[in-house]
Amino acid sequence: MMFRVALLLILLVTSHTTSAKTPAEKFFSKHGTFSASLSPDGKQVALIENSSEGQKLYTKSSASGKRIDLLNLADFTENNAQIRKQVWIDNKRIAVQFTEIKKGVKTLLDTKGTSYLLIVEVPQKAGQTAVIKSVRTKGWLIDPLANEEDKFLYAKSGIYSKVYQIKPSQLSPHKKKLNKLMRKDGGQFVKKNERASVSGYATHWFINRQGEAAAVLYFSSGKSMLLSRLSDNQEVTELKRWDRDKIFGNEGAEKDLTRQLMLPVAMGENEETYYCLDFAEEKERTVYKVNFKTGKSEVIYKTDQYEIIELIMSEQRDSLIGVKLLKDGGIENAYLDTDGATTKSSSTHIADLHQTIATSQDKKVSLIYSEQHNQPGKFLIKNQNSEKTEVIARRYPQLKDRLTTHQIESSVLVEGMEIPYILTLPEKGKKNLPLIVYPHGGPIGVFDHRYFEASTQYMAANGFAVLRVNYRGSSGHGIALEEAGKKQWGKLILKDILEATKKVSKLDEINPRKVCIFGISYGGYAATMLSIKHPEIYRCAVNVAGVSDVNLYLNTPYRSDRQDTWMKEYIGDTEKEYESLKKISPLYSVRKLQRPLLILHGMQDEVVDVEHAFRLKLMLEKHNKPFEWHIFPDSGHNFLANNDTQVMYSKAVTFIDTQL
Amino acid sequence: MKGIYIKSGLISLALLLTPPGVLSAVKQKLIKPENLEALPNGYGYLLIDVDVAGIAPSFSYVKVKSSKKNPRKKKKVKYSKNGTHVVTLKHSENGLYALPMPAGTYQITQINAPFFDLPYKLDTSTKNEWRFKIEAGKTNFAGHLSIKKERSTRYLDVNLINRFATEKERLENTLQQLLSLAPLAHGVGVRDDFAQALAEKESSR
Structure with missing residues (x-):
């Protein structure tokens, strides 16, 4: 069963009239190149970009950078279409796995999708246009x-x-009518x-x-x-x-x-070892490496809220270098840090993700993906002879220059457990900065990584230090930390965030009297709870899509039996533990709230229903507590409708700026 | 002739396989709030915000005799001898609808949402979020029932969402006359202290 919410009513109560100093558009634009592949001879790179006109396939010369547009989906089809994959067949042809939504039986969704393989012949001479062929036999x-x-x-x-x-x-050109002599x-x-x-x-x-x-x-x-x-x-x-x-x-x-249902999706270093996804997961979010002969398995990669749709393997085809994610309504490549996510011992090193995607047959040209905490992802061409490296495309074309931010990774000891955190400063050497504590969602099985993170950089660009805490329950730092988050929603997880805040607030770079907390989903819950419990630390709070009533959250209709079992184990049982879950619900503690609160929620949210925001609003009104709020009528949990991501972050940062 | 035999054969088979409760099901239709009649003693109104699509959607419910059992654990839940009631959701327009019912706790056991030759049926008999309770003399808001228009061949989106706070203002504004006779109550069938906590605060102010 799949669950969805219908639109009930639209409420736009309070809105900010000012906006953050650095515009959100630069950080949350959906445009940019997200996929690249190198031709076998290394002379060309095929790329897919999202632009205001839609998705485009193009090539760039690895020597001159000259661009040739091959396929513009907006021109190619009137239907809603997407390129799922592109790969070079030889130096003249690119295979493109293409899907489009066609008109089918009215309102019956799955009669409409079609997927087929296009072969794009790259023009070899000036003035030629790309020839697009397709395979008509069903297959892949x-x-x-x-x-x-x-x-x-x-x-x-x-x-x-x-x-x-x-x-x-x-093969014949795509959609060309075949005559009697053609097979x-x-x-x-x-x-x-x-x-x-x-x-x-x-x-x-x-x-x-x-x-x-x-x-x-x-x-x-x-x-x-x-x-x-x-x-x-x-x-x-x-x-x-x-x-x-x-x-x-x-x-x-x-x-x-x-x-678990671990099915193999790519072969590893031998014919007994495979990279697998657990198809019993609600959405495939974890990559395992399994030896089917010995039965040994280990987690290789985990993502927070996006679905893994394909694995990206090394050229030698024996190791995983990345995954294709279904993210923000599109497909995105995410490359792995081969060092893993474990916090490094040095406290101020530059987080550098550097992954060779492909090398030409003669080993002279390499295609590299690179990303640092203050540098959005970019695709690079490296010529081995000249040792020259050139940028060929960017994930965020509007953020070309390296940002000034400085990142500190450290940890704090809480109840016998080292809690890792990442502190991002607008620039090195600045003192007395206002701080935004920015706990991630989840809270179990999700973590904040050290590489480029758009929302953190946006807040830093607006003059804030940003603290992200990988509290207990977070993944990416070992099983012990993740499992320690079990049934700690309103308990030790909050303490971890609080202790990290206290430790960071003692630094010269931070002004301890200017600290606000802002979070999304579980982070929104944590922001509200911590501002209620510790007004001496947090001067304001922003609750985005946050849980306000834990029992209501556990009784959500948007869950399967499997999720229900997991929730009971990791959060609590609403029938047996109603009172204790009520105690950790912000809704029933708002009379103690002393600090300004901003509530933002999507009306279409199917993860944390908008009822949480309305309940909080009613209780705040009853207790005459000041608050601001905004309901996004078209957005769900991820604020993807319209330009809601930008508006949401802009409202949050402007609110915090006003309060501090 | 041959075709007719096959048809009647199929119907006979269907009758043999149909659970007895369904055969004796009482058919009901939701009523627009402005058309409601006065409540008999021991009765309350079920109020539901209906947002459904499809050819002839309906839901079945039974009265729960013992609400102590946890339906999610799939233990046996005792249902009333009165049997199954089937409520048709075939209305000209979506919106707020009501139904006078004897006080008690009820379990929605099945949602039917046929679509051409696809007989969609969703068994909700073991899901506690598909319960509602009726308090006598009250208008008991059970939430937002949605059956999405868009679906696939194997599933459709059906939800009963607890939306008391979200809808409270609208209900109070649009159902003034009804609520003056039968005050608004939170009609979800699981424990939910919110409405009570909100009311307590109102009275203590």
């Missing part, structure tokens, strides 16, 4: 065979599933082009470094899903078997709410 690209010209591997699934080697030169896809889906096959419906083929199908994940004719290795002579050896009914939750699986 499994390997571009980029080291071999005019070849790629394409999978087709059915009772028997097969892998074919296809020549893109023999669909050049008649290439025949036995002689078959490279692998399996009896059953294949969902994933795993390709080794030699470009051969080495393993396959498929449904057998029985009641099983299998992961099997394929030998050179096409022999199939079973590696792992899953019960099909358990996968689909048909037979007793729903009762096992703590189960």
Whole structure:
């Protein structure tokens, strides 16, 4: 069951008339290049950007930086479309996995989506335009065979599933009507082009470094899903078997709410080790590395609120370098820090994420993704001969220059546990700065990273020091810290934030009389609770999409049985622990509030229902407590509608500025 | 002729497989607040904000005899012998609707939202957020019932959302006459102290 809220009413009560000094547009614009790939010869880079006109595919010369636009989705289709993936097949062609929403049965959502593979032929001479072809046979690209010209591997699934080697030169232009002499896809889906096959419906083929199908994940004719290795002579050896009914939750699986369903999505360093996603998660947010022979597994990557839709592997295809995330309504690449998220011992080092995405066949040209805490992500071309590195595209084109911010990483000991935090200063050497304490949401299994974080940089650009605390319950710093957050919503998690605030407030850089707290979701809850409990520390609070009634939150209709079980274990049981959960709810403590409070909430919020904001408002009114508030009629939990992200941050920073 | 046999066969089969409660279901229709009649003794109004789409949506409910059991644990919940009631949600317009009902706690057990040849049915019998309670002499607001128009072949969005604070002002403004006769009460079926806490504060001021 999927849950959604309908719009009830629109209330716009109080709004700020002033705005923050540094405009939010610079930090929260949705425009910029988010995906890049290098041609095998290293001469061109294919890039996808979001612009005001929509998504565009273009190339840039790695030597001159000359840009050629290949595909503008707004011109290509009237339907709502998206490029999910782009990869070079050879030096002349780019394969683009393309999806579009077509008109289907009225109001029936899943009759409308179509996905197909486009082959974009890059113009080789001036004045030429890109030729766009497509594969008409249903299936998907499994390997571009980029080291071999005019070849790629394409999978087709059915009772028997097969892998074919296809020549893109023999395909027809997209949507071109075929005459009687022309065969669909050049008649290439025949036995002689078959490279692998399996009896059953294949969902994933795993390709080794030699470009051969080495393993396959498929449904057998029985009641099983299998992961099997394929030998050179096409022999199939079973590696792992899953019960099909358990996968689909048909037979007793729903009762096992703590189960995991780790299915492989990429092969690791050998044919027994795979990178897996847990498909029993509500949304796939964790990458595991699993050896299916030994059963050993470890967490490799975890994201907070976004869904992982694909893994990005190293050129050698044996290690994970990033993930594709479904973020802010689009697809974004997030590259991994190979050092992990663990806090480093040095307190003031520059957080530097530097990842080689691809290297040309001759090893002379590399494509690199780079990001620091004060430098938004950029794609770089490095020429190994000249040692020269040039920027080829940026994630935030409006933030070209390195920002002046200075970052300090440290920790504070609270109840026997080291609590890591990150303090961002507008610039090094400044003293007596106003401080915004900015606890993250979650609170379990989420963490603040040390790299570029737009909202932190926005607040710093407006003259504030920003403190982000990886309190107990946060991920990225080990299991012990994460598990310590269990049932600590209104208890030790708040203490961790408070103690970090106290420690940081003693620094010369911070003015302890100018401290406000601002948070979103759980952070909004923490901001309200801490401002109620510690008015001597926090001069004001901003509660964005925050929980005000913990029992109401636990009784939310927007949850599955699995989430319900998790919530009972990590937050509390509303039936057995109603009173204690009521005690930690800001709603029932607002009479003690002494500091100004700003409430911001999206009417369409399906994570923390807008009822939380209305309850808080009514209680504040009853107690004659001053507050300001704003309801965003079109936005949900992430404030993605219209330009609500910008407006939300601008309102928060302006409010804090006014209070301090 | 052959076709008719098949049809009647299917209907017979359907009758054999249908639970007895459904066969004896009492059909009801929600009433616009302005058309309500005076409450009999021991009755209260169920008030619900309906926002539904589809061909002929409806929900079924039963009276809960014992509310001590936790439905989420899937333990047996005792239902009233009066059986199942089916409330049609086929209205010309969405908005506030009411239904006079005997005081007690009720469980919405099933949502029906057929869509052409897709027989959507959602079993809500084990979910405590699908409960509501009726206090005699009160207008008991159970929340916002939404059945989304857009759906996929395997699921649809159905929610009963606890929106007492969100709607309080609107209800008080638009239902003045009704609320003067049967004051507004929070009609959710799970423990929720908010309305009481709000009222306490009002009286203590």
